[in-house]
Amino acid sequence: MKKKTFLITGCSSGIGLDTARALKDSYHIIATARKEEDVYRLQKEGFEAYKLDVTLSSEIDSVLETILAKHQTLYALFNNAGFGQPGAVEDITKAVLKEQFETNFFGMWELTTKTIKIFRKQGFGRVINHSSVLGLISLRFRGAYNASKYAIEGMNDTLRLELMGTDIYVITINTGPVESDFRKNATKKFFQNLPNFKESIFAQEYEKELLEQKDSSKNDPFTCKSDVVIVNIEHALKSKIPKPRYYNTKATYILGFLKRILSTAWLDRILKKI
Numbered sequence: 001m002k003k004k005t006f007l008i009t010g011c012s013s014g015i016g017l018d019t020a021r022a023l024k025d026s027y028h029i030i031a032t033a034r035k036e037e038d039v040y041r042l043q044k045e046g047f048e049a050y051k052l053d054v055t056l057s058s059e060i061d062s063v064l065e066t067i068l069a070k071h072q073t074l075y076a077l078f079n080n081a082g083f084g085q086p087g088a089v090e091d092i093t094k095a096v097l098k099e100q101f102e103t104n105f106f107g108m109w110e111l112t113t114k115t116i117k118i119f120r121k122q123g124f125g126r127v128i129n130h131s132s133v134l135g136l137i138s139l140r141f142r143g144a145y146n147a148s149k150y151a152i153e154g155m156n157d158t159l160r161l162e163l164m165g166t167d168i169y170v171i172t173i174n175t176g177p178v179e180s181d182f183r184k185n186a187t188k189k190f191f192q193n194l195p196n197f198k199e200s201i202f203a204q205e206y207e208k209e210l211l212e213q214k215d216s217s218k219n220d221p222f223t224c225k226s227d228v229v230i231v232n233i234e235h236a237l238k239s240k241i242p243k244p245r246y247y248n249t250k251a252t253y254i255l256g257f258l259k260r261i262l263s264t265a266w267l268d269r270i271l272k273k274i
Helices: 014-023 036-044 057-071 094-122 143-162 182-193 203-219 227-238 250-261 264-271
Strands: 005-008 028-033 048-051 076-079 125-130 168-175 245-248
Touching: 005 014, 005 057, 014 028, 014 227, 028 036, 028 057, 036 048, 048 057, 057 094, 076 094, 094 125, 094 143, 094 168, 125 143, 125 227, 143 168, 168 227, 168 250, 227 245, 245 250, 250 264
Parallel strands: 005 028, 005 076, 028 048, 076 125, 125 168, 168 245
Antiparallel strands: none
């Protein structure tokens, strides 16, 4: 029996790579990454892999055209590509905010909408969009990332309504802290895009945040392995009618619950301490 095709973005490491490896026996995985060296490594592992920088329309078009030419149909898309840009809202520049949105939101939006056009023609399909617990609540010094994930929430909520009555499903994945290179890459972005952070009113807190991040995944009881996410992705793919939203990690459940039951003022008091 021919395997269903499943396109995943952001497969260089972390959840994207782990998902591709975990589901390769059940689906024909089409793994993509932004860098050529990562694509080559994926191909060495036996994946059908392509270079895909979601901020480039030409690469989105090329990958989708190649998939259709080779496989005729596409069953599902997992929009996993993204990164976190730390920094207080008042300290980041417009260019930095745009860079965050180009990958986390606009790239996802473009790939999603172009894939939906394919799904409408074939009559079925599933889009799994990777949001975050920070698409439900906000934390200090993560304003750019928070905003990009809130934008995904709004897009997904709208798409579900616009696709209601079809066999095309848009699924939101809300993930909390998971073992990956996310924090390490975010710290690189911090130093890259906020070179004068020591002049900020938040300088001391930045130092504390960055120092804590180095060891945060080792002793943090809320940081999970990626299998907690993969089990939900698998359910979203296999279920006749997938859930519109999947929470992953204890942190997501706890903070999502507090968002529902607490007033904004009380929730703010708690979040300021995290």
